[in-house]
Amino acid sequence: MSEPQVVASLHAAEAPRQGPPLDRRRLWKAAIKWPMYAVAVMPALIAAGWRLGRGLPMRLDQLLLFLLAAVLLLAWENLANDVFDDETGVDTHGKPHSVVALTGRRDRVAALANGALVLGLLVMAVVALRSSAAVLLLVLACCGLGYLYQGPPFRLGYRGLGEPLCWLAFGPCATAAALLALAPVAEAGGAAGVTIPWADALVLGGGPALATTLVLFCSHFHQVEEDATHGKRSPVVQLGSDRAATLVPWFVAATLAWEWAPVLLGWWPLTALLGAIGLPPARALIRLLREHHHVPERISGSKFLALRFQALNGLGLALGLALGPWLARAGH
Template identity: 50%
Template sequence: MTIKPTPSAAPVAPPLGRSPSKKLWMAAIKPPMYSVAVMPIVLGAALAFYQTRLFDPTRFWVFVLSAILILAWENLSNDVFDAATGIDSRKYHSVVNLTGNRALVFWIANLCLILGIAGIFSISVAQQDWTVLLLILGCCGLGYLYQGPPFRLGYLGLGEILCFFAFGPLAVEAAYYSQAQAFTVAASGTVMTAAVILGITTSLVLFCSHFHQVADDLAAGKRSPIVRLGTGRAARLLPWVCGVTFGLVILAIVLGWFPLWSLLMLGSLPAARALCRHAICYHDQPERVHNCKFIAIRFHFLSSVLLCVGLILGVA
């Protein structure tokens, strides 16, 4: 499929005399997206409870709030950086376009980052151990490399790889360590397999967010995986990626890393099927495939929750 790039337009604002609608603001804030911040913390805590029977609720909730703030920083700063390149010029629900104040959005983003890191710092101080802070700083570094100048690795098609490591191994291990305060050889297979599964499902969300914006990506010189593959091949790749996540669960059970209860994750198969069918049917219809990322979020959320429940039930 060949798509001609469209020229960048001036930043879009709501029509004169009208305030941005609540629907536009909700699309800009993207509440469902924050599950990608919360689920690594929930999964890390579930893994620690499965392995050590330890759970500190205060530490857990501080970590959850900090993760939400850090993701808010990433989302807002990405809007700022995208505004600088013009890739969001036709994106009505960009926070920068809605406010018309790039500097304000930038400083709000930085405030979110400072508050989020402060929460993680408090966990490290309480543990008298800097491991969690260093892991989360690594996540933040990958987040900046994704879109921040002069790197903008997302424009080279590396966003999904950065997302995998930031929201998978690094974030899950940080959440695990915040509860268990140790990495053991016995737990390594369990923790790493779960982190890989979550990293894959999180990267799927980013991957699917590009189906409807191929023309804008091309115009801004962004070589996302979907631009490189074409929407058809990208859509046909989804069943294989989803299959890998379920295969890893079954393999981990066979190896004794996950309890049998982890088979509950198979309950997210209908969500995976819906995602694959939607992408395959509408991959070349931007107006219909634009919600593909939200179907991917549903799969990410359900699969993660069911895996966590399986691990917790496996404690008995």
């Protein structure tokens, strides 16, 4: 599929803005946002790849539980975001695929969001009981950052602070939690004496978290007018779409530089460079926003190109970390 075809298909999946009556099935598909869950599972997958590559034991049952909890917690984040944005009116006209707009029942969507939060935390509590209490504390910190981003009275995303909060939550905090959850109980520290692996989490999770932050950054481009009207001062509103588009290549470059530096320093195997498989969608994203940043109808799918970069980059890194030492041994 060519780059124009990819952009067109992503745009169609997002939601049409004009023309005949909207296809509710397509709107529900856009509302569910199933591709977005790549950002939830990536910290644990990368942590698993890192442990496998270092020859450390990795608990598959813990990984599966962590992934389930992460998906539930991101479902809470997405549903709660629809509820909170409906309260401010920012979604009234520009987002027909909001779950609140589709159901017309903010109260039920809020209840569903809270249910996903409670269930996700219960699953994560099981993970913590089988590893370290710090896992649950770190995940609660991630949820707190998510609430600061969107929830009243803070709504820091409306002040242009969503991106750094996103990086913290999906970078050091989530990665540190995953590293502890996947380790044997004795290594994770058990109930006492736990040491949170901040250094490893920062090196391992910082680059992929920049790619996740790029997804959030790109979600603002097609709704600049709506955001500005309702007081949402996103970075794209503050900078203008033209200047904001010039930052996208820097997000991509910073992601790869963060991930390639440990390879150059000899900390990671050369196969960790497999994260570069995310470059084709990144290239398409850069071109799309450079040429059409001011045309909302053309760029509503830009966040899905950013998401494709994030997913391929993270999976490539996880696979490269896991396979590097095995391939090296096979070559001798």
